[in-house]
Amino acid sequence: MIVIGLTGSIGMGKSTTARLFAEEGAAVHDADAAVHALYAGEAAPLIEAAFPGTVRNGVVDRKELGMRVLGQPEALAKLEAIVHPLVRAAESAFLEKARAQGAKVAVLDVPLLFETGRADRMDAVVVVSAGEAEQRGRVMERPGMTEAMFQSILARQTPDAEKRARADVVIDTSRGVEDARAQVRRALAKLSGG
Template sequence: MKWIGLTGGIACGKSTVAQLLVQQSYPLVDADRIARDVVAPGTPGLESVIQAFGPDILAPDGSLDREKLGAKIFSLPEQRRKLESILHPLIRTEVQRLREDLERAGHVLAFYDIPLLFETKAQSQFDEIVVVTCKPEQQRERLRKRNGLSGEEIEKRLASQMPMSLKEEQANFVLHNDGDQAHLMKEFQRLVDWLKTLSV
């Protein structure tokens, strides 16, 4: 089974492409969803995070309050590393389990939707890498509209990720999401055509 990494830059439309792949019945494992599952209430993962960062990171219902945790770690690299050292092994184990399930089910290829593929130096784990990209001014505009972020917050978010040009250089396939919906669908069809060549 070909294991394909799906990644992109913030606000480039990777999640939209992931939804389109699922609609076309391509199997897809979602890193963000797994990251949530491993710290669901009652899990050892959540217990470890509470021990490391304190009980004030919980929401009133006992679930993890991601905004509170994010505020604690966002500009502190050592705190972020501490969180990653708890979460990454749990996520890796679960991804491996899901990947083996898909392989056993006889799938020819499967996607792993992973926002920080390059930032976490995970390239070697994949047979192919698909990058969803758009122009930096579009990223800024989408972040303004979608998240209501200030100019300063937007620049911080963009600076925390690897430049899109470097991601594109390392991709096996680049999907350009810098037009309207019709343009995106054309690009998506181009991706599907490429995937067919991998399945042969």
């Protein structure tokens, strides 16, 4: 089984691209979905203990938690120390299950693949990119997004140009979904030797 690390900066189209890989038959693990599940499950009491008042009815209030950690490196590191090991455990379980089911390709959707030093553990790295203007437009359309939040997120991410330079394959999402789908098909053919 080939394990592909899928990554890209905020607003580049990574979630859509992950869906396209799934539609082409790859087993896909979505880190954001895993975090959502953890925030409503085993991570909630750990986060409440570290950041009192951030859990409501057993579920982490992402907005409240975001206000506590964005732009606060120590608080963010504290949160990541709780969440990252749980996400990695979910990924490991996913890969085990994919292997057992005979998957030929597994895609790990990892937002901070380079930043967390995990790119070298993948068989291949696919980076999703769309260009700076497209990225900004997409991100600033998100509810509640501010310029300060956007800049804070960008500051934590490896620059797009560096990600593209380190990728085995780059998927350009600036030309629409059908074009991206064609690129995903070519990537799968290239990376699986087909």
